[in-house]
Amino acid sequence: MSVADLTQGAASSVPDVAFEARVLVCPAYGSKGSRRHWRDTLAQEVPFTDEALTRHLSPRQLEQLSNLHPAGVARFWGATSTHDKAMSSVRTGDVALFTGAKKVLAVGEVGAIFVNRGAADTLWPPSPGGKSWHTVYSLRDFVPAEVPYEELAELIGYSKNYGFPGQLVLGGDKARAVIEGLRITTRTVLEQLGIEKPPAREPLLVQRAELERQHTPVVSFERAAATTLYKREEQPLVMEFCATLGVTAGRFRSPVGFCDIYIQGPGSVEVIEAKSRTEHAYVREALSQLLDYAPHSPRAVDRLAVLLPDPPDERELQLLHRYGVDCIHRVSPGVFRRVPAPDDRRQLMKRLWTES
Numbered sequence: 001m002s003v004a005d006l007t008q009g010a011a012s013s014v015p016d017v018a019f020e021a022r023v024l025v026c027p028a029y030g031s032k033g034s035r036r037h038w039r040d041t042l043a044q045e046v047p048f049t050d051e052a053l054t055r056h057l058s059p060r061q062l063e064q065l066s067n068l069h070p071a072g073v074a075r076f077w078g079a080t081s082t083h084d085k086a087m088s089s090v091r092t093g094d095v096a097l098f099t100g101a102k103k104v105l106a107v108g109e110v111g112a113i114f115v116n117r118g119a120a121d122t123l124w125p126p127s128p129g130g131k132s133w134h135t136v137y138s139l140r141d142f143v144p145a146e147v148p149y150e151e152l153a154e155l156i157g158y159s160k161n162y163g164f165p166g167q168l169v170l171g172g173d174k175a176r177a178v179i180e181g182l183r184i185t186t187r188t189v190l191e192q193l194g195i196e197k198p199p200a201r202e203p204l205l206v207q208r209a210e211l212e213r214q215h216t217p218v219v220s221f222e223r224a225a226a227t228t229l230y231k232r233e234e235q236p237l238v239m240e241f242c243a244t245l246g247v248t249a250g251r252f253r254s255p256v257g258f259c260d261i262y263i264q265g266p267g268s269v270e271v272i273e274a275k276s277r278t279e280h281a282y283v284r285e286a287l288s289q290l291l292d293y294a295p296h297s298p299r300a301v302d303r304l305a306v307l308l309p310d311p312p313d314e315r316e317l318q319l320l321h322r323y324g325v326d327c328i329h330r331v332s333p334g335v336f337r338r339v340p341a342p343d344d345r346r347q348l349m350k351r352l353w354t355e356s
Helices: 003-007 031-040 058-070 080-086 117-123 149-156 174-183 188-191 204-214 235-242 280-296 314-322 341-356
Strands: 023-027 073-081 094-098 103-115 135-148 167-168 261-264 269-274 303-308 326-332 335-341
Touching: 003 188, 023 174, 031 073, 031 235, 031 303, 058 103, 058 135, 073 103, 080 135, 094 135, 094 149, 094 174, 094 261, 094 269, 103 149, 103 341, 117 135, 117 235, 135 149, 135 235, 135 341, 149 174, 167 174, 235 303, 235 326, 269 326, 280 303, 280 314, 314 326
Parallel strands: 023 094, 269 303, 303 326
Antiparallel strands: 023 167, 073 135, 094 103, 103 135, 261 269, 326 335
């Protein structure tokens, strides 16, 4: 079951969009040069309004960057001419996986992309005799990750011992398998769906003055938990749990975001929200998200559940049960226990879950 399949029955107030993002697999932490580039333009944001960079940017390129990064700063990565053909198909909203040390180290979303050797050489001065990274792209989002190569290879359909030695640009079924398997939700898709508004652009000079006055080196846009590009802490738990199911688990979209797990079985429908910790604030947040998502389910919801890495305290368990929500927690690797809400409480609450 694909994300595209799951979205067909979602609320009519949310327009359908084509789920055709590509996935870039980018070796980024192997050579000394790559590690230096990571430190300079991924580990920190770069002010693209500085004269050293703007003098190389065309008005159109600067406009692209300014529209996607109103604060005047962004993270950047690039590619050499060897990858021109593959990179020519990459666009805003595609997903970039940055690899090294036998795992995916970070997940990013492509922002502005263009070919500009002057800008590239300013960002990443080539070594003597080295190639220019003349394709430049910014990143709308950049989230640390820890996905072993084996998991990524399995999603793509490669041998588990594949080492990802070079850059790949994946499309079609392979890209969808990665995006769905890692539960990636791009900001571009959320904007197309109307779930999230594009960043508001302000004059760059005003924005830079605010940065200097506040002594703030990095500006980020506040985003709801449901719209995070990649939920690093929850993903291993979600993948481990889904591997124990006898049916295919997916997701569905709603006007407030994407749920973590949507299970449509032969006789019931369940929506599950995962959290990486068991404290009250996390459980309460999961509960509010479930109650927000449930009315927009493609089919009427029969059960709601919160997935946790450990058993919660009694107070948190009673909070969930009060609203007819089950608790599922990890017992040991690959083993999970469900603590169901009282049936009468679930039946009482189902009407509220399904009212839109």
